[in-house]
Amino acid sequence: MGDEISARALADWLREFARRIHEHRDELTRLDSAIGDADHGTNMDRGLTAVVAAIDALGPATAGQLLKKTGMTLVSTVGGASGPLYGTFFLRLATALGDVDVVTTAQLAAAFRAGLEGVVARGKAQAGDKTMVDALSPAVDALEAAAAGGATTHDALQAARAAGERGRDATTPMQARKGRASYLGERSVGHQDPGATSVELLLSAAVDTLG
Amino acid sequence: MGDEISARALADWLREFARRIHEHRDELTRLDSAIGDADHGTNMDRGLTAVVAAIDALGPATAGQLLKKTGMTLVSTVGGASGPLYGTFFLRLATALGDVDVVTTAQLAAAFRAGLEGVVARGKAQAGDKTMVDALSPAVDALEAAAAGGATTHDALQAARAAGERGRDATTPMQARKGRASYLGERSVGHQDPGATSVELLLSAAVDTLG
Amino acid sequence: MKKLINEPQAVVSEALLGLEAAHPDLRVDHANKIIYRGDAPKSGKVGLVSGGGSGHEPLHGGFVGFGMLDAACAGEIFTSPVPDQMAAATSLVDGGAGVLHIVKNYTGDVMNFEMAAELAAAESGVQVRSVVTDDDVAVRDSTWTAGRRGVGVTVLLEKIAGAAAEEGRPLDEVERIARTVNANGRSMGVALTSCTVPSAGSPTFDLPQDMMELGVGIHGEPGRERVPLAPARDIARMLLDPVIEDLPLRAGDPVIAFVNGLGGTPLIELYVLYNEVAKILAAQRISVARSLVGPYITSLDMAGASVTLLKVDDELLGLWDAPVSTPGLRWGR
């Protein structure tokens, strides 16, 4: 079943996210070199390597402590656009979940909604601007709907991942209106957004570790 | 016979020298790029173009006036090492010949000796240093000897040119000890000196116009 | 890649060591990659903090000193620094009169500085204001996009706002002056070659021998268009026309004219370009009150240049002329 997510499972999620980022580092950077400045993979890999070290050092912790450390570490080590955005996402997750040791699917969905709102407040991107929001937003919608419908954690995260993947793919034909890619104007069309790509890794890591 | 050289013939000599320099400009520059800074052809061509314009503007003139104008024009327009050296050469010729309208072979030889001494005083190069002196010095020796032996102007200049040509060729195996080529040390060996090459053009122009 | 460096990942920290060794008036917090004035904080003086990705030297670290910045945060090459650096710099220079952040308009820089301001205000209660420079006319502006990039005006703004702060003007005033500078300055650049980021090891973009990138950004971002290589007189016009039109400038307007080298272009070429710029301005009777020619906001080893015009009044000119003593800009002291 797995309808209760332990703080330990959340730590596994972060480690798995770090592993996937490292594995896809060059791909993320390649995507960013087409429409950005060729550092999204390096930035995220630097940040998540630091996150893994930080949560190792933290030892046993509540969900809130773990996610706050993650958010703060990302803010402090990534820089660029993705640092504040991913950092804000995890900080909002931490606040939403608080000092608990187990989390329900509904709580996770609500926390993801808060995280998304944090990203939008910080980056002011709207749907269709060709950013990570285009993957994250439909994923959060799907997660909430599944949780409200009583789906298992696994099914809810699967639905979120699938929606995130579709959202990621949908960035390809978009013209960027936020971030560095926006300087390219029409020339940004035809390239998949790097940030939306790393969001899909976050979601698939969740399916593997939380569901 | 032609044992008397008119000032008009001297002007023809300068024009012919200018023509040959222009014709061999790229060759001189190529030689200079191997062991110098790739400008000897450009430098000399700029200077002799100015000389032709100056003597055109001068109109009828004595030997001294003509050669002084030539020397001063070269000094004022060439720059680099060859400007002061060729300039000094012609200024010394002018002083040696003075305000005359015709010049004997012996007078020409004495003037060339004075010119060579001016070049040596200015540049302090000795025989074997791989400079224009290595062509000019044997040429002056030959010119003097031929004039002293009563040779015709033509024969005397032919002897000078032949000696200058041998002197020019002899620069190839030398190691440079003066000028920019000296920075190359042993790597200057195996290249013909550009200044010695332009001296041979000066001498062959003399054969064609004065003899 | 041919660079005078050791390991690519050590470039920024080693350059900071070199800067510190070469300029005894400056201090460097190596952990936080902050360059700051030896006499910071100055009690009662508004603190000026800037920062951004490295690779644009002398900007920003080379503009720390009397009459200009109090501190600069160095990010990795072309990567915005993080809020911790900026917050630490803010505390370091807080003399009780508030701190102004000078931020070039790039999404990453803007967001990181925003978080830093929140952090600093929460931690120490210091009053922080931000001015975002966005002078690059190569990028079409709109509220729906990331907006124009901050480039050459940043240099002029750091000097002029720095003089206002040094005079002891209050935060409101320093902020107003900074906003005035940004509102009255426009820039545009051109690249003849790409830059090479040390960790990447190869040029950021390919530019054929006979082409140039018009409107390039200082991180090698693409510009308005790729056009055939042109003589300096045509380049001057391609850069100036959109700048003059955008401000707009009119006959009689006095300006500071700034011809900036992008890192790989030697001074002799910048003077050739400045001559063309001066001729165009003279023809339009735009009067050059002051000028600046040299590499001040660079893009690593990129060959190219940018032109910035700043419309000035007597107040701005007085602040421009005020003494300044930094590694990158120095006069009057």
Place this chain on the structure above:
Amino acid sequence: MKKLINEPQAVVSEALLGLEAAHPDLRVDHANKIIYRGDAPKSGKVGLVSGGGSGHEPLHGGFVGFGMLDAACAGEIFTSPVPDQMAAATSLVDGGAGVLHIVKNYTGDVMNFEMAAELAAAESGVQVRSVVTDDDVAVRDSTWTAGRRGVGVTVLLEKIAGAAAEEGRPLDEVERIARTVNANGRSMGVALTSCTVPSAGSPTFDLPQDMMELGVGIHGEPGRERVPLAPARDIARMLLDPVIEDLPLRAGDPVIAFVNGLGGTPLIELYVLYNEVAKILAAQRISVARSLVGPYITSLDMAGASVTLLKVDDELLGLWDAPVSTPGLRWGR
């Protein structure tokens, strides 16, 4: 060839127009290609004249101004100016106290300046002295050769002798100080890429991607040897060892340490190199009294750097610190 220029043959004269437009304190005699101070001649002050081929900017024209040169003669790119220019410059700055010629040791420069001194003395009776700089240890010196080349020390000498002249010291004194600087300074350079002379249109020499030219001259003359590309810490040692040994410098000696960019190398790399230089000097307990980091004597767009060390005493340091106001070097005014 990618350069911000118009016609290659117009580069020098157009750059002079740009320099004149950008620096209202300077005057330019365009016919003679002379840059001179607007307040020249200064009565009773020794006049300082330098010059040489162009392509080394800011040297020499960018060092004309208060506390440094009175006039500079610009030759064509890498070609010595002619005596007429130098003689005209000499008359222009002759304030009755004599004129010092500062000449870099290249056969052409030396001979042209010699003729200029003869000309000037013959025409106006002005007293002319010459100091020839020959600090480049890459070239083996001997009375039988053209001798060492004049490079980085020229910049330091123009500043220090300029300060002495500005103080009103007599010709003998200014000459003595200039000779002291040259005797106590040594330099060595390295090229990572060749320069490209505009009229030639292609690089002066070919350097493979993995090689560098150690001991290169500022006209692209070959150096001591061609060696594999090395990290900055090794390059610093290759440049410093021969400089320190040649002077020689000993523990405790105070120096001005000057890391110079050759035109195509950005400032961030120069600071990385300076860090290595400072470390080596510290390890040998040679004390850095002052430093200078930047592109001051360049070789068009060549990527590379040179290091100059000048052993100083209190007199030289005082003159170094004295106010200077030129386009290329400015402080205290």
